[in-house]
Amino acid sequence: MSSDIFLNDKQLKTLDKKLQSIIRKTGLDRKTQAEVFDKKTLLTIEKLISNRVLDIIDFPISTGKEGNVFRGVTTENKLVAVKIYRISTSTFKHITQYIFGDPRFKSIHKTRQNIIYAWTKKEFKNLERLNKIGVKAPKPIISYNNVLVMQYLGEKNKSAPMLKDVKIENPEEIYESLIGSIKKMYQKADLVHGDISEYNILYYRSKPYIIDLGQGVLNKHPNAQEFLKRDINNLVRYFKKYGIKANVEKIFDNIIK
Numbered sequence: 001m002s003s004d005i006f007l008n009d010k011q012l013k014t015l016d017k018k019l020q021s022i023i024r025k026t027g028l029d030r031k032t033q034a035e036v037f038d039k040k041t042l043l044t045i046e047k048l049i050s051n052r053v054l055d056i057i058d059f060p061i062s063t064g065k066e067g068n069v070f071r072g073v074t075t076e077n078k079l080v081a082v083k084i085y086r087i088s089t090s091t092f093k094h095i096t097q098y099i100f101g102d103p104r105f106k107s108i109h110k111t112r113q114n115i116i117y118a119w120t121k122k123e124f125k126n127l128e129r130l131n132k133i134g135v136k137a138p139k140p141i142i143s144y145n146n147v148l149v150m151q152y153l154g155e156k157n158k159s160a161p162m163l164k165d166v167k168i169e170n171p172e173e174i175y176e177s178l179i180g181s182i183k184k185m186y187q188k189a190d191l192v193h194g195d196i197s198e199y200n201i202l203y204y205r206s207k208p209y210i211i212d213l214g215q216g217v218l219n220k221h222p223n224a225q226e227f228l229k230r231d232i233n234n235l236v237r238y239f240k241k242y243g244i245k246a247n248v249e250k251i252f253d254n255i256i257k
Helices: 009-025 030-036 039-050 092-099 112-133 171-188 224-242 248-256
Strands: 056-063 067-073 079-085 140-144 147-151 201-204 207-210
Touching: 039 140, 039 147, 079 112, 112 140, 112 147, 112 171, 171 207, 171 224, 171 248, 224 248
Parallel strands: none
Antiparallel strands: 056 067, 067 079, 079 147, 140 147, 201 207
8 A cells, every 4th residue: 555645635625524524423622633633644544444444433442652542443344443643742752762773664764754654564563473473462454654453352332441440350360371472472473562561451351462562672672671571570560469479580581591
């Protein structure tokens, strides 16, 4: 799918009118609408609609430091998650520490737009890696500019909750599953999440699904082991409230051996 989109003023007005009905359905206030749905993002969404990837965008699911996630519907009436990274208001400094140092993105031009586009593509590629090795995460569908379309996790009218918002009935099993996932990511996909916590793990059908892979880095990244140790520490800290005791250093050594 080409990233070059050229429309004249008349076409832009028609596009804007067409997309305003979609935006209104999201229930966002005008300030947030303007931040999320800037001109370039609207053109990207229109391209996804014209290519029959999307039909509509429904309600917002979550808001993060760099972007917003919405529930979308495809032309085949299938529910999807649509993640839109904000081009103008993203936490730019936060993003760059994960992009620069990743050998996959050596050649990108260091403009805000290009970095956001690379970040979106990076999350798509990282989700692909997790799906290939069998780690539970949303299945990526398409990445285009600053928009990522992926598998929707949840029921028809309610998305899957974050781990922090549920009371786990089998905490030891979930803990072991997550430690096993980050070990498998490191050893089989050469990947470190970099920011894993109860805020970016969804609890769906009694299983943990890892999300927010934009900051995920390859093992070759200069800060990969530092990020890995932080991921382990976050999980150990969270599950301590369930009475699970673990040694961060031992887990770390077991993963990198």
